[in-house]
Amino acid sequence: MTRKAAPPKADARDRLRRVLFLVPYAVRHPGVPVRDLARRCGVSEKQILEDLDFLLGVGCPPFAPDDFLDLYVEGDRVHVALHQSFSRPPRFTESEAAALAAAARALGGEGRERVVRALRDAVPKDRRAIFEELLACIFAGSPPAKDSLLGRIEQAIAERRALRIRYFTATRGEESVRVVHPYTLAQRLGHWYLWGHDEGRGKALPFRLDRIRECAVDEKRFEPPTDAELARGRLFSEASGPPVKLRLGPLAAAWALARPGQWRVLKRDRKGGAVVEVPGVSDEWATRFALSFGGDAEVLGPPSARRHFGDAVRRALARYP
Amino acid sequence: MQKAERLLDLAALLLRASEPVSWREIQEQFPEDYGGSGEAAIRKFERDKAELLELGIPVRWVGGDEDLSAGYLVDKEDFYLPDLKLAPEDLALLYLAGSAALAQRAFPYARDLAHAMNKLSFAARAPGASEVAAVASLQLSADDAEEDARAESSARLEALSAAVAAKKRVHIVYLGAERRARTERDVDPYGLYQRGGAWFLAGFCRLREDIRSFHLGRIVSVEVNPAAPRTPDFTVRKGFSLADLATRESWEFGVHAPVRCRVRLDGPASPEERDTFGPRATWKESDGGVVVEVEAQNQEALLRHVLSLGDRAEILAPRPLREKARKVLAALARRVS
Numbered sequence: 174m175t176r177k178a179a180p181p182k183a184d185a186r187d188r189l190r191r192v193l194f195l196v197p198y199a200v201r202h203p204g205v206p207v208r209d210l211a212r213r214c215g216v217s218e219k220q221i222l223e224d225l226d227f228l229l230g231v232g233c234p235p236f237a238p239d240d241f242l243d244l245y246v247e248g249d250r251v252h253v254a255l256h257q258s259f260s261r262p263p264r265f266t267e268s269e270a271a272a273l274a275a276a277a278r279a280l281g282g283e284g285r286e287r288v289v290r291a292l293r294d295a296v297p298k299d300r301r302a303i304f305e306e307l308l309a310c311i312f313a314g315s316p317p318a319k320d321s322l323l324g325r326i327e328q329a330i331a332e333r334r335a336l337r338i339r340y341f342t343a344t345r346g347e348e349s350v351r352v353v354h355p356y357t358l359a360q361r362l363g364h365w366y367l368w369g370h371d372e373g374r375g376k377a378l379p380f381r382l383d384r385i386r387e388c389a390v391d392e393k394r395f396e397p398p399t400d401a402e403l404a405r406g407r408l409f410s411e412a413s414g415p416p417v418k419l420r421l422g423p424l425a426a427a428w429a430l431a432r433p434g435q436w437r438v439l440k441r442d443r444k445g446g447a448v449v450e451v452p453g454v455s456d457e458w459a460t461r462f463a464l465s466f467g468g469d470a471e472v473l474g475p476p477s478a479r480r481h482f483g484d485a486v487r488r489a490l491a492r493y494p
Numbered sequence: 495m496q497k498a499e500r501l502l503d504l505a506a507l508l509l510r511a512s513e514p515v516s517w518r519e520i521q522e523q524f525p526e527d528y529g530g531s532g533e534a535a536i537r538k539f540e541r542d543k544a545e546l547l548e549l550g551i552p553v554r555w556v557g558g559d560e561d562l563s564a565g566y567l568v569d570k571e572d573f574y575l576p577d578l579k580l581a582p583e584d585l586a587l588l589y590l591a592g593s594a595a596l597a598q599r600a601f602p603y604a605r606d607l608a609h610a611m612n613k614l615s616f617a618a619r620a621p622g623a624s625e626v627a628a629v630a631s632l633q634l635s636a637d638d639a640e641e642d643a644r645a646e647s648s649a650r651l652e653a654l655s656a657a658v659a660a661k662k663r664v665h666i667v668y669l670g671a672e673r674r675a676r677t678e679r680d681v682d683p684y685g686l687y688q689r690g691g692a693w694f695l696a697g698f699c700r701l702r703e704d705i706r707s708f709h710l711g712r713i714v715s716v717e718v719n720p721a722a723p724r725t726p727d728f729t730v731r732k733g734f735s736l737a738d739l740a741t742r743e744s745w746e747f748g749v750h751a752p753v754r755c756r757v758r759l760d761g762p763a764s765p766e767e768r769d770t771f772g773p774r775a776t777w778k779e780s781d782g783g784v785v786v787e788v789e790a791q792n793q794e795a796l797l798r799h800v801l802s803l804g805d806r807a808e809i810l811a812p813r814p815l816r817e818k819a820r821k822v823l824a825a826l827a828r829r830v831s
Contacts, residue, residue, distance in 0.1 A: 185498035187605075189549055192502065194612045203614075215608055222730040231502050258509040261574045262613045263550035263586035268659060269610035270605035277587055279688070284584035291578040292588075295617060298572055310658045311602050311686035312740040313595065324583055327590070330627050339763070357627040359634035360594040363691030368634055383766050397623065403630045427669075430709035431692065434820035461761035467794065468822035471829055483830035488805035490827050493820035 198214040199253040271307040281316020282323035335391040354395040422469035456481035514565030587630040597635030600648040603657040661726035667714040682728040687740035744771040745796035756810040
């Protein structure tokens, strides 16, 4: 995965927040590589080395550095021994806790309010009111319904137990029972997916959470996936087949292009309409998507998608004699 | 002394002290920074104290009594991150929700969220499998193809997050969908919500004198009122609920007076299909299918939703909307034939 480093910002607060994590983390993990610290903090290794330099200059008054902490970098590994003042990071700030709580509420599950309470209690006492106020200002999405299933799925992930699920496959319109080793949950384009190894198919696959009808946690425990297996993981397979081409009217284009998605704009007219290409979607998806603009969009190609769209329009029209 | 250094030294001093540290003592320890007797030194210290508080370091003043001298201290109990004492499945929820949110990059308080995720490993016993799952989630949820667009919107989202927290008015340039016109307006930012994978700003629009939602992808620029950063510019109107606004269906945004509409769906409706009509829809079984009834304040939007369900769905009432459906489909049929 290529990931750009966060934009550099020489903010004193940012540095402090980082070192308040770095120090206890390095104490707990003696000899942690600089690279690892950089990855965890989302900054460059150079930045981490600068932070460590900064720490060397810091001391508890009367400012003898060794009074504060003993820190050295050996090769690329960091060793820290220190006064116990900074052996644990500070409590969550209200915005840290609120962001995490908002994310938890959007995922849902029976545990979500327990989790929100625990986060609230981990904020300093006199900041808790601000935490509540801030949390009310973020709504990160409606949870994927079916709380009861989610609790069991989370338990299975945490305990590495297999799951037996009844799953609805939308493209075939049918249900099947699968045994899955649940590796993780992930979110893409507004939907939640369970990603795990499907025993029957012998490979890791995504399952949309709102299409899991039932699930039961098995006694059987599974081996954790290897790092390599995780690194190869994809929610969607690479786009195959020709991309679908759509004509969007001005209104449809304004809505569609502001949404996340892999659009390629082929043409843009003066009134704001557009011709776009979308890779890796089914004919069925293209038809539904075009119709959701109520006449302001149509499927242009490839021929099979155009046919699918035309058939759907004619059949729907037949309902309005 | 540099500010970051001064703040950390101050925190170290107060954390190590077994008794409250007097102002005089603090001045002695930091002669260059808080030296002198003027108001300026006290104001500088108060600003630093406020910053420490925002970093999660609760510095407070205690008045002295017979046993204890007056001064500043950091309550250890209130400083160190406690164990959250969560069951494994609840911990998994936190890890997975946090990682997936982080992977979006565009998430309110995204930087704070990253710090929170780091701290989480100290606040949980044996996160083991959950931590591994979180790394996987982060990777699966990320979308490299959209990286640039997200980096851009995450900067706007960060500015708006800060404005929401501090209740500061923002000046935005907005690209409307309907008229495709650029407008500039002042907005009191009430909150941020996500719907269908996109973020929206909700707030009181001073141009329209009403609560409005703004699609983040169409906010061209954001300027936060720079005056008096710690003083709020507005109070949120009574009765405002972000969740209500965020879960409103497209046909529930008031364009006209409410109209009862009925839609027929053939075959049994799956739970997902039912979800798409929202929590306020009512359902009735009706010979081999279902009839759903909703109150629409924007019938066009309902029409679009029904059309997207294809030939399984049909508008039954009101008659003009049914007629509109026929016209739209007939026009499309002419184009594709």
